[in-house]
Every structure is written in structure tokens, then in C-alpha cells.
Amino acid sequence: MNHKKIKLGIGFTLVETIVVLMLASLILVAVLGVYGRMRANAVTILDRLQQNRLQAEILQKIAEDIDRLAAPGFEATINFQNKLDNGYRSAKLTLLNSYYGNNNKKETYEQIEWLSSYDVQYDALKLYRMHGGLNVADKVLGANSDDEPLYIPVAGGITHFELKAQQGENILGAWTSETLPKAVRIGISFAPLQELDDGSVGVPEEEISFRTVAIDRTRLIPYQFIKKSFELPDEEDPNELSDDRDPNAILDDPDGLAETEADNELESDKK
DSSP states (O other), X not given: OHHHHHHHHHSOOHHXXXXXXXXXXXXXXXXXXXXXXXXXXXXHHHHHHHHHHHHHHHHHHHHHHHHHHTOTTSEEEEEEEEEEETTEEEEEEEEEXXXXXXXXXXXXXXXXXXXXXXXXXXXXXXXXXXXXXXXXXXXGGTOOTTSOOOEEEEEEEEOEEEEEEEETTEEESXXXXXXXXXXXXXXXXXXXXXXXXXXXXXXXXXXXXXXXXXXXXXXXXXXXXXXOOOOOOSSOOTTOOOTTSOTTSOTTOHHHHHHHHHHHHHHXXXX
């Protein structure tokens, strides 16, 4: 009898089993919830890093095209315009390198265009790149110089693509001149549109990746050295203390000076 009672005491009752299962299920739900939130945060961070990397790669490629085509000593032009396309900042950049052929006729040696256009499917902008001219670099496509140039999609989901030119202290939103600007600033973003502080709808500036490309970075920049004199006047040393004044006294308060002098006289009489 005692042996049987001992065996019965070792086992679990039905209530204890149900309680253990409920606690285990609650712990499992909590663990899965934490895991789900961590996974969602990781996906968000990876998407943000991927977007930033794609923005940097696009800006780097545009900068390389500008550096190569807008080299000094060539007949090169840079033209761009900005516009609003279904509420998104859109732009078109044209890089043209020319040469003089037969009968001194100006012909296109190499032309590159960066164009953003509204994509209805994704409700955002899609960025294209076109490379044409006599010197066709996209030889993997098997295109000849006489063929119509192709616009190759580079990236989609863009919400902001804008170019500005710097000419002196002025920032211009379009450049159609035959001369080259001093620098071109490119801005691109994949962030969603928001209501800005001025009431308009757009992408906040902190969400836009900018790249300023200097034109002809090897040019000489004029500068001039200006001589500065740091010699002190010989009249009075500002670090020298006067013997008849208390250094702790306020100079603008004559009463304070009088009290200080009176205190000094009393101390001298006591001595």
C-alpha cells in the first residue's frame, strides 16, 4: 500500500498539466512576438541600407559620366531641366560630347542622358540611362552607332530626382547654356512624400542624398594671401595690473573704487 501511494505522488494531475501547457504556450507566444518584431526591424534596416547604397551607386555613376564627358579640351555641353511629374520632382540630364567631321560639321561623338519618368505601376519615378553616339560604350548590347539609342531602366520607386547648377553664388534650377557650369548638384531619394513645413508635399531634405560634382576639377582656382598684423600697441599692456587699483574692483563703479581705497587705508593704519 505504501509503495502504491509513493508512485501516485510522483505523477502530475490533469490540472497541473494544463497549467504547464498554458504557461508554455504564453512563453512561446511572447518569444514569437519578440522574434517577429526583431525580424521586421531587421528587414526595415536592410531595406534602408539597400536604398542608401543604391542611391550612392546612382550618384557615383552620374558623377563618373560627368567627369568623363565634361573633360577640358573637348566640345562638351551639359544641359538639364527639372519639372513636377505627378507630384514628384523629376529631371532630365543630357551630356553631349561633339566633334567636327566632314565639311566642318559638328557631330555627336558621345551622348548620355539620365531621365526620370513617372511609372503608373509603382506610383513613383523610374530612372533611365541612355548611351549613344559614335563612341558607344554599351557594346554588350551589340548596338551600332547608326541604331536608335536605348533607354535602359536603372532603378524604380524613386520619389525625388533633381539637379541644380552652381554658378558663382547663384544656384540655378536649369542649365541650357553652351558653356559648362562650375558644379552640378544631384539629389535623389526613395523616401515617401510628406507634408513639408511650408505646406507643400515633397520629400524632406534630410531624406535626400546629395552629390556635388565639380566640372573640370583640375582648373586653377585664383586666390590671394592677405597679410594680417597681430602686433599690440606700445601704449599699454592689457595684461599689466595697475598698483593703485584693486584688480577685483569694478572699473565702472566709482563707489566701489572709493570703498576699496578706504579699506586699504584702514588696513594700513592698523599695521
